[in-house]
Amino acid sequence: MKTESNLEKMFNAGHFAVTGELGPPKSANLETTLHHAEEMRNHVDAYNITDNQTAIVRTSSIGVAANLVQRGMEPVVQMTCRDRNRICLQADLLGAVSFGALNFLCLQGDHGNFGNETGCKNVYDLDSTQLIQAVKNMRDDGVFVGGDKLEHPLPKVFIGAVANPFADPFEYRALRLAKKIAAGAEFVQTQCIFDLDRFEKWMEQVRELGLHKKVKIMGGVTPIKSVGAARYMQNNVSGMIVPEELVQRIKGAEDKKKEGLNFAIETIKRLQEIEGVHGVHIMAIAWEEIVPEIVERAGLYPRPAVN
Template identity: 65%
Template sequence: MKTESKLESILNKGEFAVTAEIGPPKHSSPEAIKHHAEMMRDYVDATNITDCQTAIVRMSSIAAGLHVMKNGIEPIIQMTCRDRNRIAMQSDLLGAYSLGVRNVLCLSGDHQKFGNHPTAKNVYDIDSMQLINMVRRMRDDKVFLCGEEIKQAEPRFFIGAVANPFADPFEFRVVRLEKKINAGAEFIQTQCIFDMERFERFMEMVRQRGLHERVHILAGVTPLKSWRAAKYMQTSVSGMIVPDEIVERLKKAEDPKKEGIEICIEQIKHIRNIPGVHGVHIMAIAWEEIVPEIVQRAGLYPRPKAE
């Protein structure tokens, strides 16, 4: 065990992990986060706390993570490279660790163009790969990015990264995943999977390179509420592939929400049988309350206890 992360201990035990996502609010009240955390508490091993997702200003992921933690769930703090330089990032990492955060997920972040402040200046001082490496070196080498020693109480995070099997160039995605593992990533959460065939091809390449033995891959799934949501993801969200069959299935369904849940459960059951996948990451966007049902019906309840 490198860290005190509960998620790490569950994954290291070989358990099939379940994580979910909580989006911080666009205001300063923690009530909704508390509510979501209480509801999910017994059904997930940890929840991601997004970092101003799609570049829309929201409560800081570290602050929101603290509310989640107080309500009994281990947070995975997302940290993007969009809004902070290396100084602010390291400072926030120290702060987050001091508050009890043990997991961090490193990512580039959506371009500010998509958010509510498209005229902002982005930072991108370091990229996600360099961020992963920085967090690892802070922990294992006890140094700041500049090389200066962290004299005491280095932050010991369980380090996560993302992979998108649906982005291009496809052949390079696994190579880049390897690069992230080399940089220090210990668990990976993928983009939402709808195209199962492509994900299986991705995992095949992962296994060929033996990466599944070096990193814990958590497959991302998203329950869809309607065919419109599916269509939107298909046409307007870059780096996403949604097959027409899913759109059609939701369109034909009498109760699209119910069908969306069914699809998601089927996907999870399928994913569990793909060798090398160590868990599932449920991104129920603006539909957090559905997570317990999905977990339960997918046969992932009760959750194991961490050591």
């Protein structure tokens, strides 16, 4: 078994990392998901797989991760605290490590009343910070949350967290990242960036606290396909800021898809210039086939090889 994830090696070698998001389907047929994964195989360093995103039932993140590992692709397994208690979270982590998953992104998860099972019981036994710490304690100290010991050491998993510079209270958001780092986060993925000014202000705070030297930060980028998509994210997706100026820019363009794509590429280029940003996470939701073009046009292709 590998001792270090490809993603971690990429960061450690000083490369600007690229990950792509895969959203599992509402069925056990993974043909389309795996097809998307193949399309971006040479363009991303790892695949981030969502865990019942927006509280909609889908194939599990771990299920897709197993399929990727079989195909020689590296997953970043998302784990939310919404659906599983500490017993299941820890058990699933062990299960995923057993087939070779090494990157785990620990997050709270959208509340259950957003999705297609609004009558569900929201678990939230651990919160995201506690989950990060639980994974770290399993790996570094060989202990479970309850204090019992693992029978064998956990391979070196790479612990991720999320950060949202577009949530409030804004002045607390860098401190919140500091807390997650203290809990054990080693890489962080941000909410989709559409308001670059606010993102840069947040990065200033991050640098003031020296956090960019303690954690690998991946900016979240989503290409906008249409005015409708922009409006939807502006009004319906929690924790997002889509500036009106951007909506108008896309609205005013002759080729709206192309304009959305241009903005995403501009964003990635700008991210590469910001001190303390170590990579990009591309969330091309329902537009996965565009990922190779984005990576190429952002000057991030070919992907470097690391050992």
